[in-house]
Amino acid sequence: xxxxxxxxxxxxxxxxxxxxxxxxxxxxxxxxxxxxxxxxxxxxxxxxxxxxxxxxxxxxxxxxxxxxxxxxxxxxxxxxxxxxxxxxxxxxxxxxxxxxxxxxxxxxxxxxxxxxxxxxxxxxxxxxxxxxxxxxxxxxxxxxxxxxxxxx
Numbered sequence: 001x002x003x004x005x006x007x008x009x010x011x012x013x014x015x016x017x018x019x020x021x022x023x024x025x026x027x028x029x030x031x032x033x034x035x036x037x038x039x040x041x042x043x044x045x046x047x048x049x050x051x052x053x054x055x056x057x058x059x060x061x062x063x064x065x066x067x068x069x070x071x072x073x074x075x076x077x078x079x080x081x082x083x084x085x086x087x088x089x090x091x092x093x094x095x096x097x098x099x100x101x102x103x104x105x106x107x108x109x110x111x112x113x114x115x116x117x118x119x120x121x122x123x124x125x126x127x128x129x130x131x132x133x134x135x136x137x138x139x140x141x142x143x144x145x146x147x148x149x150x151x152x
Contacts, residue, residue, distance in 0.1 A: 004035055004040050005035045005036075005037050005040060008029065008034075008035060011025065011029075020080065023080050024079070024080060024085055027080070027084075027085035027086065028085055028089065030085075030086075031085055031086035031089055032089075047100060047101065050101060051101045051102065051126075054101055054103065055125060055126060058124075058125040059125075062124065062125055062128070062131055063122060063123070063124055063131055063132070063135050064122070064123040065120050065121070065122050065123075065135075066094055066120065066121055066123070067094075067119070067120060067121070068092065068094075068095055068107050068119040068120060068121045069088075069091045069092050069095070069119075070090075070091045070092075070093070070094070071087070071090075071091035072113075072114070072116065073116040073117060073118075073119075074088070075116070094121070095107075095121055098121070098123050102126065103123055103124065103125070103126060104123070104124045104125075104126070104127070104128060104129040104131075104132050105121050105122060105123045105124065105132060106121070106122050106132045106133060106135075106136045107119050107120070107121050108120055108121075108122060108136045108139050108140065109146040110139065110143060110146075111143070111146070112146070117146075120139075122135045122136055122139075
């Protein structure tokens with residue numbers, strides 16, 4: 001959705017973003033390639049098809065728990081390192097897909113490994129934020145509330 005031709009045309013004109021955000025979006029656009037208007041229309045059709053199929057899937061599986069990222073968390077301050085934005089997009093593909101489909105989800109810290117936070121995402125059916133929040137509360141009850149990590 002951030003890579004539609006319309007958004008790409010407007011982005012350079014916006015002055016509300018700080019330098020780091022502009023850098024991130026610039027690398028994001030490089031990783032995503034140049035949008036094609038016809039492909040953009042097709043992607044919206046595909047999104048609606050996937051949203052319908054996902055809704056059918058969740059009729060029998062109302063909550064899905066999955067890692068927020070398929071890679072290890074990056075260290076604070078390395079998010080704009082060479083190639084890191086493209087890698088982050090790849091590693092967070094499930095979280096990005098869930099957001100693009102408009103599904104409610106909540107990220108819950110579940111531990112620390114190597115000094116870095118470990119997080120799962122709980123995904124619910126459309127309009128069922130309550131199920132996600134109830135599941136997150138149950139996880140916190142079972143694991144305890146993890147305090148924020150010092151980002152040294």
